[in-house]
Amino acid sequence: MLARAILIAAFAASPALADGGGLNNSSSSLPTLTRADRAAIVDDLVERLRSNPEILVEALLRFRQAEREDGALGLAPADAPTTGPTRAQVTVVEFVDYACEPCRSAGLVLDGLAASGEIRVVHRDLPLSADSIEIAATALGAHKGAGRYAEFRTALLAGRPGPAAYADGRSFALAAMKRTRSDAARLGVKTLPAAAVIRDGRMEILAGEITARSVRDAVRRLGGEG
Structure with a gap:
């Protein structure tokens, strides 16, 4: 679960991936992904993380911050004393x-x-x-x-x-x-x-x-x- 959440966060943290790498994000035009397509996306993500590891660091920081805020039901802002x-x-x-x-x-x-x-x-x-x-x-x-x-x-x-x-x-x-x-x-x-x-x-x-x-x-x- 943690690894999945971090991968999702890393996906969001990567501008190229988050923007769809130039893909049209309209749901009506997106093709159905095959297992091979999904595997290729994961491989691409792994390669991006290897070549740009700061994405993973940023993703971890985002995940930990969200975890802390969720644990306090959104009542504990990160900048509160x-x-x-x-x-x-x-x-x-x-x-x-x-x-x-x-x-x-x-x-x-x-x-x-x-x-x-x-x-x-x-x-x-x-x-x-x-x-x-x-x-x-x-x-x-x-x-x-x-x-x-x-x-x-x-x-x-x-x-x-x-x-x-x-x-x-x-x-x-x-x-x-x-x-x-x-x-x-x-x-x-x-x-x-x-x-x-x-x-x-x-x-x-x-x-x-x-x-x-x-x-x-x-x-x-x-x-x-x-």
Whole structure:
């Protein structure tokens, strides 16, 4: 299955192959392929990969990225800040407003679980006020501009102001918040704190008070452990 997926991705990654090598892509004009035709196509693909191995590297990167995103049900953008082991069996997508006291409490709980290696946390900033938008924009801007989201988060969860802002990441921050609002609406998130606990392609939404026990209970339910 993996080899097939990689070959498909490699096919898509190769401009010549993806474009049909000059063939007319109209379905009405495509001939029926014989077994020999299919074998010839595979041989051609293998030869292209041998002569241009970077196609395979690009295909592997695409496949792994798609696998990561599918594993988190499309809720974990590749450019979102994260905490915890990248290969954790459980991903928790956190929707957070740092001006919200219960959100800060939930954030400390999730950070503790991530530090213990139990979960990977994907941080999605969902500010609910103008002041919160500025806080989130600063934190996300720091993430994009200097990889300092964790530093901002630690300060904000403790109720302290974050370090100096990084203006160069503002456009990224605003786009990230727009995506987060869309994803939260898709999930029906109407109150904060909220988190999507994801395990083996299954998801449970937690809203309101989030504790270590509520997260672990959700993980067990998703694993069919009662």
